[in-house]
Amino acid sequence: MIGEISRNRSATTSLNKNILKVKPKFFSKILRCEESVINxxxxxxxxxxxxxxxxxxxxxxxxxxAMSELKSxxxxxxxxxYKNMGIIANVQNRTIITVMNTKKLKTVTNIDSTKFIN
Structure with missing residues (x-):
């Protein structure tokens, strides 16, 4: 039983070392995914x-x-x-607040930037 525990402990230690080696790449992948999420x-x-x-x-x-560029x-x-839409977005939170057809777009207030997306 003691032999099993020490073998498992060394396997766990080796596993933890492997996780530490992979973790930065995995973390950056998660960050890239988070940066592409829009609410x-x-x-x-x-x-x-x-x-x-x-x-x-x-x-x-x-x-x-576009949001990443605006945030930077x-x-x-x-x-x-974008296309036939006017989209008001909170860039910092990556959240679309409202959407309208560009034909209905007349006056927009309380924004600090505009981005035309082709």
Whole structure:
């Protein structure tokens, strides 16, 4: 029994060393995934549904890249013009606040930046 415990303990120690070796790469991968996540508020989801607007996976990637760029430049609340949509987003929280059709877009207040996404 004691022999088993010491063997298991050395296996655990060896396993922990391997985890420590992999951990930084895994952590950076998690960070990259977190940086591509965009939250959609309940209000924004209602607006998407009621205005018959859709965001696909490719759209989310485009918006994510735009938010990352805006965040690196210090933006907080931004208007993103993408396809036929005007999207108000909290860049710091990576959250879409509301969405409207660009045909209905007239005046926008309380933003500090605008990004046109092709």
């Amino acid at each position: 959609i508020s309940k209000h924004a989801q209602k607006r998407l549904d009621s205005r018959n607007l859709q965001l696909e996976n490719d759209d989310i990637l485009q918006l994510s890249a 430049k210090g933006s907080k609340e931004s208007l993103l013009i």
